[in-house]
Amino acid sequence: MVMDPEAALVATCGLGRTDPRLFDEVLDWLALNHRLIRPDRVRSLLKDRAERSARVLAALAAFTREAVGEVFLPGLIKEERAKLAGLEDREVEDLFTNGRLTPGSSGRELDRTFLEWGFRRSEVALRRLSRSPNPNNPANIMLLMRAHYGKSARAEILTYLLTGQPGSSYQIARMIGYNQSTVIRALEAMSRGGPVITEGEGKAKRFMVDRNSLAQALWFPGPESMPVFLNWGYIFRAFEDSVTVCRDIETGEFAEVLKVEVLLDLSERMTHLFRNAGEPLQGLAAPDPERLRQPGGEGEIGAFAGRVQGVILKALSGNHLT
DSSP, X not given: OOOOHHHHHHHHTTGGGGOHHHHHHHHHHHHHHGGGOOXXXXXXXXXXXXXXXXXXXXXXXXXXXXXXXXXXXXXXXXHHHHHHHTOSSOOOEESSTTSOSSTTOTTOOBOHHXXXXXXXXXXXXXXXXXXXXXXXXXXXXXXHHHHHHOSSHHHHHHHHHHHSOOBOHHHHHHHHTOOHHHHHHHHHHHTSSSSEEEESSGGGOEEEEOHHHHHHHTTOSOGGGOOOOOOHHHXXXXXXXXXXXXXXXXXXXXXXXXXXXXXXXXXXXXXXXXXXXXXXXXXXXXXXXHHHHSTTTHHHHHHHHHHHHHHHHHHHTTXXXX
């Protein structure tokens, strides 16, 4: 699988709140690797997430800035600080949804930085055990592309075309998390004597690369060794949505008469996101509507999520969904 650092970071601010250990591992990783994160992609991936995720990320960015003494996501911090200042009822909430401060936090003080952003958790103790990504690992090809083509949309476009399928500018923009106009400009520039090849005209125009040549330029053995490209932003968003809705059902946020409609809507959203996340998930069977209508219908959502995880694991081992 192609690893997506920005998608993983944004997901940490939602899904990661259910797992304190994972959240703190990300903080540790950022202390060493924060320069690898692309602020423009972070902003793009945040657009369709819960508003609270942006504030969690701003708190995480502020902590990282203090820990390393370098600017990190300054635009996001400024925007979210202004929003926070404008809140009339500024309440402090638990950062972690399981009600725990952090593992082994007994006797530790609350973390000052996160508290300033309205989140209660114990003081962070970085372990400094993280390492930089290995550029020879095929999963890190997006980072390798950035080293070759700079911090622009070109790196993500070429990563997709090398590891995914030929596509239109719209398809490529959707898969890599950029707006279409940015992708079109980059594709046009790279197709004028560059690595991108065009086929067709107008809306039927598709873009591709010579995978053998580009793989050799990157010192990869060949296209057959390339990892699978998935839209991790879609995948993480679907999982986060399911966790939030099922937790709300469990805590009685929805009247019994509304629960079925809530589950059916969730099923539709998850299915759409997963099927559009990449080739291995395109043929995924949706949750059974009849089971969703039965008592305990949220169990069908859990089973669906389990099937998705199984498909992803098969793709990791090179066996796609058939």
